[in-house]
Amino acid sequence: xxxxxxxxxxxxxxxxxxxxxxxxxxxxxxxxxxxxxxxxxxxxxxxxxxxxxxxxxxxxxxxxxxxxxxxxxxxxxxxxxxxxxxxxxxxxxxxxxxxxxxxxxxxxxxxxxxxxxxxxxxxxxxxxxxxxxxxxxxxxxxxxxxxxxxxxxxxxxxxxxxxxxxxxxxxxxxxxxxxxxxxxxxxxxxxxxxxxxxxxxxxxxxxxxxxxxxxxxxxxxxxxxxxxxxxxxxxxxxxxxxxxxxxxxxxxxxx
Numbered sequence: 139x140x141x142x143x144x145x146x147x148x149x150x151x152x153x154x155x156x157x158x159x160x161x162x163x164x165x166x167x168x169x170x171x172x173x174x175x176x177x178x179x180x181x182x183x184x185x186x187x188x189x190x191x192x193x194x195x196x197x198x199x200x201x202x203x204x205x206x207x208x209x210x211x212x213x214x215x216x217x218x219x220x221x222x223x224x225x226x227x228x229x230x231x232x233x234x235x236x237x238x239x240x241x242x243x244x245x246x247x248x249x250x251x252x253x254x255x256x257x258x259x260x261x262x263x264x265x266x267x268x269x270x271x272x273x274x275x276x277x278x279x280x281x282x283x284x285x286x287x288x289x290x291x292x293x294x295x296x297x298x299x300x301x302x303x304x305x306x307x308x309x310x311x312x313x314x315x316x317x318x319x320x321x322x323x324x325x326x327x328x329x330x331x332x333x334x335x336x337x338x339x340x341x342x343x344x345x346x347x348x349x350x351x352x353x354x355x356x357x358x359x360x361x362x363x364x365x366x367x368x369x370x371x372x373x374x375x376x377x378x379x380x381x382x383x384x385x386x387x388x389x390x391x392x393x
Contacts, residue, residue, distance in 0.1 A: 140167040142204065143300050143332055144189060149198030151184055158184045160356045162198070166300075166334060171326045171346065173363075174336045176353035177378055182336050185353065186304065190218060203299075217298030219289050221305045234280070234288050235260050235273040241292035263291040266329065267321055282309030283318060294325075301325070302334045319344045352377045 144166040151159040159181045166172055176182045187193040188200060191207055200207035203215065232240075238260050264270040267287040272280065277288060286306055293301060303322075307315050323346040325331045335347065350366040352359040358377040359366060 140169055142167050143202065145201040147199045149188065149195045149200060151188065151193065151196050158355065162357055164351055164357060164360055166332065168332055169330060170349050171333045172335065172349040172351060173347045174334055174351050174353060177338050180354040182353060186302065186336065190216065214296050215299045217293030217296060217301040219293050219303050219306060221308050230278055232277050233273070234264070234269065234275050234277055237277050237288055238263050238291045238295055241295040259295055263295040266294055266325065267291045283311065283314045286310065287321065298331065300332045302336065304336045305338070306335065319346050322346060354378065
């Protein structure tokens with residue numbers, strides 16, 4: 139059986155007197171491509187903060203790569219990409235390759251300047267997301283989808299074993315969403331990066347995903363994508379809190 143990278147057992151969290159998460163149990167194993175689904179206000183952001191070590195659960199246990207979260211020392215093994223394409227300052231004076239290179243800070247430390255093969259590493263990361271031809275462009279000149287790819291490259295340069303993407307398709311035109319998912323498929327299947335895709339939008343659920351977890355304060359479903367597809371629409375609506383629909387996406391073919 140593949141190694142568990144994230145293990146949550148009976149995790150709950152509350153802000154003052156309001157419980158946001160209740161008895162969350164979830165395992166993400168090496169090689170998984172998990173979609174964490176939930177409406178706005180379902181506790182997704184809080185759960186991410188607990189996984190990233192920014193919050194401590196009110197109760198329950200968290201393990202990362204087999205170690206207790208409180209003693210886990212290799213935070214660079216976890217890459218995180220937020221919704222930067224929505225809030226990024228378009229006038230920020232940095233080239234694409236400079237933005238990607240800044241991701242090495244997590245690996246080598248803030249005040250260390252030298253890193254072997256830095257230029258090569260930058261272009262390898264850009265190549266992985268299909269953006270090497272934009273290396274010398276200003277980051278503010280790119281579209282939202284292109285910027286999101288650059289931020290993923292910035293996370294990749296630190297060589298994470300697990301990559302968490304928070305609402306990555308926000309700001310991407312519908313016509314470009316499929317090629318974006320094809321890129322994520324490549325990272326998961328060919329580069330063997332375990333991935334968690336966090337989204338409130340069931341419409342964006344893609345067949346490249348291997349597992350699904352439905353979160354709305356607690357986990358209502360956690361299992362294989364094929365099993366999720368067999369669940370009735372009424373049951374999904376009950377978990378989600380309102381009527382939902384799901385649009386199909388083509389699965390990237392193995393070559």
